[in-house]
Amino acid sequence: MDADETWPSDWLRGVLELCVLRVIADGPTYGYAIATSLADFGLGSVKGGTLYPLLSRFESAGLVSVEWRAGDGGPGRKYYRLTDAGHSELRVGASRWARFTDLTRHAIARTTTEDTP
Secondary structure, eight states, X not given: OOTTOOOOXXXXXXXXXXXXXXXXXXXXXXXXXXXXXXXXXTOOOOOHHHHHHHHHHHHHHTSEEEEXXXXXXXXXXXXXXXXXXXXXXXXHHHHHHHHHHHHHHHHHHHHHHHHOO
8 A cells, every 4th residue: 555545434333343453463562552552554544542552452352451551761551462251252253354355356346347447
């Protein structure tokens, strides 16, 4: 993605949960690092007002466990770790998303070739 390109927000809403779970699957991490990883993936800037409520929902659903760690000369940070349920949610969700994107890619390709004069 070009640095100037932004994805439609409804596309991001559809995939953000899985992407956040994927980042956390790499090991315990905190909100700012998650947002940075998402930006590095090319998803653009995810605001705290979007990310933190999502992380709170994950915690309530038992998909992540939370640990407060003291900061290095600054405030403490809340670290998130996937639970077994979180790993399962990621596996199932990633599989379903892959099937969905295959279906939509084929539908769009079919439509595009039919629309071409």
